[in-house]
Amino acid sequence: MAAAHDPVPVEDFDYEALPPNFSVWENCVAGAFAGVAEHSVMYPVDMLKTRLQVLKPAEGGIYTGMQQAFWRIGKVEGYGSMWKGVTSVIMGAGPAHALYFVTYEAVKHAMGGNNAGHHPFAGATSGACATIASDALMNPFDVIKQRMQVHGSTYRSIFQCTKSIYRREGFRAFYVSYPTTISMTVPFTALQFSAYGSISQALNPKREYNPTTHMIAGGLAGGLAAALTTPLDVIKTLLQTRGTAKDPELRNAKGMFDAAAIIKRQDGYGGFFRGLRPRIMTTVPSTAICWSCYELAKNYFIRHHDDP
Template identity: 55%
Template structure:
């Protein structure tokens, strides 16, 4: 088989074999992405939580890292990673499987930059995967917060359900969708645009996948940070000693609380670690995804 035929097959897998390959590649990429960047994500969560305890207030990424490492040990930065591993595989499998299927259906694989099709595919993928991932994300953040009582995913799930009910696992889902739909749309659109710009022949190119993925992740993370702050408030409300935070009812109420407590600057909480997390993690995710897709096919 010629190189040209290999490239065509790589970019256009058959609809039957392609879906399974894309889902497995997505699952492996998701686990890889989240595991590697988890400590920075833990710092982001800590910085976004509106704390009343001075020991839980961090002034920056370096300050948070040194204080957590010195007072709680390095292992604290990995607390909750098991929840991500349990949820990220299935969620990313659904995410990438949906993305590729919808992109093909909507004409996103046609010649040229199909912005509408890739944005629609990215948004569809996010709606499906977040329904599965949201409870795992809640558990993860409950385990990441300062002085968390939880060391086990299953203990955390049981206690949160017992004390707060099923609502605790999905109160942030509307906010998550409002955040991640534009995040995914921006990410996939920027990724496809930059990839085609750097690699117009559509050949397998690790460098172009990494650069495109990193830029896409950074842009998407930056513009959606205010929504991520609101999501963190909702997902960790049960750990707060503040009565109003504990009673947060949804995204708009979370916005009101954030503004009252911290003004407009509150919506930028965790911006730096969020971008630092998503740039390399997205680069790694897309590199892993494209690699696993090609390797599994072979």
Template identity: 55%
Template sequence: MASERAISAVEEEIDYEGLGGNVPLHINMIAGSLAGISEHAVMFPVDVIRTRMQVLSATPAATYTGVAQAFSRISSVEGARALWRGVASVILGAGPAHALYFGTYEAVKETTGGNREGHQFASTAIAGASATIVSDAFMNPFDVIKQRMQMHGSAYRTLAQTASTVYKQEGLRAFYVSYPTTLTMTVPFTAVQFSVYEWAKKVLNPSESYSPMTHVIAGGFSGAVAAAITNPLDVAKTLLQTRGSSTDARIRSASGMVEAFKIINQREGLKGFARGLSPRVLTFMPSNALCWLSYEGFKFFLVERERSL
């Protein structure tokens, strides 16, 4: 009897990890949605600092030497609420965007053979790239709104006001001018992140049983690696998404990624592309750990719940 229970437990663990084949798509999407909201809401204050540190034409009052100083100055001068300005845009967009993200990832990974035994790097990279193309198309306008509200001295206070003002003054293009740059950044970011995550998960947990600690370590490590590699592109994206609020004429007229790179290089050289690196890594390491922990946890819970019905 004990051996039968052990065999049953092993079978359940294997079923759980057979993502695309054994877990329904709607569970992956629900789990992804809940994970996305959890991740972005918890790490939002650090994301505010990342945006502030990446703005190229910042005033002296908005120039920070490090994450700790930024936290202290923003909290004392602007109040703690400033660290949460724009969070509504993230919460509203993150749920559906992450549902699309993880749903696409699991579907494409299954189709391309990513659930076979061994390290299927090509499959996970393709699935990750496909996921980000779909989710970023939905999320990009919300990200623009968020960053406009996060800037130092921003007059924007609500999601609706920001969206309306940006649309009236700059048109629909303002919400997607950074989309090519976003994809240029997030496609390699996601490909690296998913590949490293799947590799680390299998190295740390060869049995592929449900292991929260494995998901935390693999998620944090993959997030840090991907964030560091793609930081230069993130600086360019921030310049494009906040250009409408800049007092610099050349930045306001920047039309795309190539122009953004030229401006950054001419103004600050290579060090300009490292702007916000520390808060970016500090954002993505714990947020990715939390995202994967939440995603795998919610998925495990939802699968068990459906089995019990």
């Protein structure tokens, strides 16, 4: 064992345990890189999910499934419209994911998640704390994104959209869905992080940097979490797009339970699973990309770090 005054070589660290001089800035860069890559690559599929989840869409915005929605949007609006609002995601995803992974690593370290062995509770708790912090920052950007994704949106830029929402509905519109978002993303993230840790442990027991296992574990963990939390995602979409609705009942939805009652009344229990396929199809590659990029950036910093 090295003496306390001896420098500790980077190579002596378990890959999953960050070196003691791994800075907050480096964690921010790794998280931001992962977030922007995750959201921008899969944005068109996320747009399809939003379109399919909207209740009582405007004329011309009714779709029977993913494939039909894809071809119809491309034919009527042009395939470029599937990227409408992506700027909002890029602007928000970088800072939000930086905060996400900083919080994740801090809480995981505090709970002993970087110690030898398997620590699913530490992973789940750190993931839940991370999502509460990051969603507080990301929620307004998500509202803007979904307002620009819906059928018939006339917004030309995220700044015009922001100004219009604030003028017509007030600041509250940017956070009316936040309790629902937290109710969805906390279990989503807890499930994803604990599943990611368990799958990674099974596929990569030596806990070495391995892009293939990070991608597989991230994708499987994300898909499982997405499937189980889809009903809350449908409620979130209703609240975030209520300002575009023609139906007074949808437009005046006051919160999570009110929105859930409206969905049940208008669309039955099946309404809570609208957009399930595109949600899973978005989340599996998104989380695979996110974890792969984050682990890549983290590995780069660890390997090229100066000795403390």
